Amino acid sequence: MQTHSQKTNPDSNRPNILVVDDSRLQRRILCASLNRWGFNVDEAGSGPEALEKCAANPPDFVISDWMMPGMNGPDFCQAFRAMERDSYGYFILLTSKSEAVDVAQGLDAGADDFLTKPVSGDELRARLNAGERILRMEQELVDKNRLLSSTLEELQALYDSLDSDLIEARKLQQSLIKERNRRFGDSEVSLLLRPSGHVGGDLVGFFPIDSRRVGLFAIDVSGHGVASALMTARLAGYLSGSSADQNIALFEGEFGIYDALLPEQVAERLNNLTLDEIQTETYFTLLYAEVDLISGHVMLVQAGHPYPVIQRADGSVESIGSGGMPVGLMPDASFERVECDLDCGDRLFIVSDGVTECESPDGKMFEEEGLRKTLANNRHLKGQEFLEAVTWDLHQYAEEREFSDDVSAVLFEFTGPKRNAD
Structure with a gap:
């Protein structure tokens, strides 16, 4: 029942x-x-x-x-x-x-x-x-919600794995700069590279051309993240300081002695390589300079990079350069060479737009005026101490916020003709 x-x-x-x-x-x-x-x-x-x-x-x-x-x-x-x-x-x-x-x-x-x-x-x-x-x-x-939670857990696991990989990638990117500082006689080159995230698109470096000349370069690849970092790694190989035969700025001359292309030729060659071989949507700005360690003569090319500045021994500051188009945008682009001379006590300072475009909380940019003030306030400092002071000033300007863009710089301090150049 x-x-x-x-x-x-x-x-x-x-x-x-x-x-x-x-x-x-x-x-x-x-x-x-x-x-x-x-x-x-x-x-x-x-x-x-x-x-x-x-x-x-x-x-x-x-x-x-x-x-x-x-x-x-x-x-x-x-x-x-x-x-x-x-x-x-x-x-x-x-x-x-x-x-x-x-x-x-x-x-x-x-x-x-x-x-x-x-x-x-x-x-x-x-x-x-x-x-x-x-x-x-x-x-x-x-x-x-259960599916979402499960998916979020999977995404978190993937993020943690990616985060770990990016941390390692940042270490590897930092390792692209073999030396942060080197003396050439009494003159000195110092480098600054501070990615805004795990990895970035800035690259700075130098390489000896011969006993009396040194090449300096600063690169800022468009965008941020992994793609930009991979591009900087590729470019680091093109401007290697440890392997002259792989450095596209150098060529082997008579008697096996290496010489350097003119700065504008280096930019043109990089432009062709980017468009013909790398074939990517990514482009980059470039500042490449060749410095004579004896005479202080500088030849450089500015391809879309911020204007470099010279701080004279008396503290005065002047901008040099000609602007120019970034590398990797147009085939057959031409680039203009600029020349100047450094005297004893002068220094050449090359910065990325992460410096000049650093923003205060109210959105005002650091710009060239802020750079000039920083140079004036820290003129007594040298080498890495000077670069650390510049970074500190930027942090203060941004009121301790994270930088929105990579910050990089090359500092060349000329203290007179190099001896025993031959």
Whole structure:
């Protein structure tokens, strides 16, 4: 014989419903209707008994009477809401109360809906259908949130792995600069490279051409991140100071002695290599200079890079250069050579736009005026101490915020003709 808590037409996809009422007759009436509709039905005669059943088998719906001895419907609802469960439980209160204050009390306790006794079968069925729609939406949200959480965990794992790789990539990028400082007789070259993120697109360096000349270069690849960093690594190989036969600025002359292309020829060659061999959308700015360590004569090419400056021994500052087009934008681009002379005590300072375009919190750029002030304020410092002071000034200007662009610089300090040049 079938009991009132069993279903006539079982359907495993239908919700589980718990009917709670201290009246056995009322429970049987409700359960009979619910069984006919194909729900999984259970019942309890009190709030405490219902809580035990909810703990053992959490229902999808609870239909509870308001007026029950011991624990009334709102109190039971509040206890039901406090239970831990994986999915939402839809709670319907049965009541003869219709005052707004009573409805508010039920809502405060956590009820989702109300039915007035005696219960109309059609109305109950409509309320359950509405509740099913809400539970389906809630389950969809739970499933999507679970999928989202799982995806976020996977992304976090990938990010952690990528972050670790980028940290190593930054170390490798920093290793592209074999030396941060070198003396050539009494003159000295010092380098600064401070990527704004893990890896960046700036590159600075130098290489000896022969016993009396040195090549200096500063590069700023467009964009940021891995692609720019890979490009700088490629360019570092083209301007290698450790392998003259791979350095595109050098060529082997008579008797196996290496000589250097003119600065504008170096820019043209890099331009052709970028467009013909590398074939990338990336371009870069370049400042390449050749310095005579005996005479102090400088030949340079400026290809879209910020204007280099000379700080004279008396502290005065002058900009040099001719602007020019970046490398890797147009085939057959031409570049103009600029020449100047350094006297004893003068220094040549080449910076990236990460210096001149460093922003204060209100968006004002450092620009050439800020660079001139920095040079004036730190004119007594030399080498790496000077570069550290420049970096400190930029941090102060940005009010300790992270730099929005890579910061790089080349400092050449000329202290007179190099001896024993031959």
